[in-house]
Amino acid sequence: MKISEVVDQLNLKVFSGYKGLHKEILGAYTSDLLSDVMGNLNEGYIWITLQTHQNIMAVSSLKDASAILMVKGLSPEASTIKMSEEEGIPILGTELETFEISGKLFMLLNQ
Amino acid sequence: MMRTNYNVEGGDFTKAGNVASCVKKTLKQLNVNAKIIKRVVIALYEAEVNIVAHAYQGHVTIDIDDQYITMLLKDKGPGIEDIDLAMTQGFSTASAKVREMGFGAGMGLPNIKKNVDELTLESEINIGITLCLKVKLTE
Numbered sequence: 347m348k349i350s351e352v353v354d355q356l357n358l359k360v361f362s363g364y365k366g367l368h369k370e371i372l373g374a375y376t377s378d379l380l381s382d383v384m385g386n387l388n389e390g391y392i393w394i395t396l397q398t399h400q401n402i403m404a405v406s407s408l409k410d411a412s413a414i415l416m417v418k419g420l421s422p423e424a425s426t427i428k429m430s431e432e433e434g435i436p437i438l439g440t441e442l443e444t445f446e447i448s449g450k451l452f453m454l455l456n457q
Numbered sequence: 458m459m460r461t462n463y464n465v466e467g468g469d470f471t472k473a474g475n476v477a478s479c480v481k482k483t484l485k486q487l488n489v490n491a492k493i494i495k496r497v498v499i500a501l502y503e504a505e506v507n508i509v510a511h512a513y514q515g516h517v518t519i520d521i522d523d524q525y526i527t528m529l530l531k532d533k534g535p536g537i538e539d540i541d542l543a544m545t546q547g548f549s550t551a552s553a554k555v556r557e558m559g560f561g562a563g564m565g566l567p568n569i570k571k572n573v574d575e576l577t578l579e580s581e582i583n584i585g586i587t588l589c590l591k592v593k594l595t596e
């Protein structure tokens with residue numbers, strides 16, 4: 347499934363990185379600990395988190411994540427948006443809590 | 458053989474990951490196997506961030522030959538009192554501020570160990586640590 351389809355299906359906000367929306371997503375990983383993500387997120391995965399600072403972009407780029415999904419109505423910092431545009435890795439957002447959005451995305455990817 | 462040098466500033470999280478990013482690009486250009494690149498990136502990122510999070514200043518030397526990548530990270534900082542304890546998953550002395558950013562899970566050194574072929578860590582209290590990591594580039 348493409349990121350743009352996930353955006354439509356789950357009614358997500360797109361903050362930045364539009365040029366990466368055509369990418370295929372291969373799965374998702376939910377965590378707010380950077381070293382945990384560094385060790386466990388796979389290439390092409392969406393990263394679901396409540397972190398908003400620019401280090402999440404550095405990690406996403408190094409891990410070839412397909413997108414970042416911010417929970418609970420949180421917004422990325424300006425420096426995070428800038429890096430998202432440079433890297434072409436979209437930052438998405440939802441008002442939902444981590445548990446809820448992880449569940450919905452899980453259902454969507456496994457249907 | 459190819460050698461590159463980098464400086465890492467303690468406390469400057471805005472640049473954390475830059476060394477790993479440069480080395481990732483280089484290894485891609487050299488057509489190194491993607492799985493091996495991933496392992497190098499994890500180990501180098503964690504080692505780099507440890508300088509940013511725990512030391513004052515660091516120097517990184519990357520050597521690449523046709524067999525190995527050797528990553529030497531030398532920092533000026535507090536050093537590590539108990540290396541075995543520091544290598545234990547979950548052990549961290551990270552500050553509250555650093556933890557709030559999602560660092561400080563105590564997973565960095567275990568991540569490094571898991572992903573390299575050779576690791577040596579030397580520490581001098583109140584001087585700093587020297588971490589030498591080696592990954593074989595060919596399967």
Ligand SMILES: Nc1ncnc2c1ncn2[C@@H]1O[C@H](COP(=O)(O)OP(=O)(O)OP(=O)(O)O)[C@@H](O)[C@H]1O
Pocket residue numbers: 380381382503507508510511512532534535536537543544548549550551559560561562563564565566567586
């Ligand atoms: N370069 C360093 N200088 C001084 N102490 C260090 C250094 N690297 C690691 N340590 C010590 O070892 C501990 C464990 O390091 P490790 O990388 O495993 O976890 P962390 O950095 O605390 O958290 P994480 O890596 O999960 O964000 C650190 O909390 C710190 O006490």
Ligand SMILES: [Mg+2]
Pocket residue numbers: 381503506507510561564565566
């Ligand atoms: Mg660490």
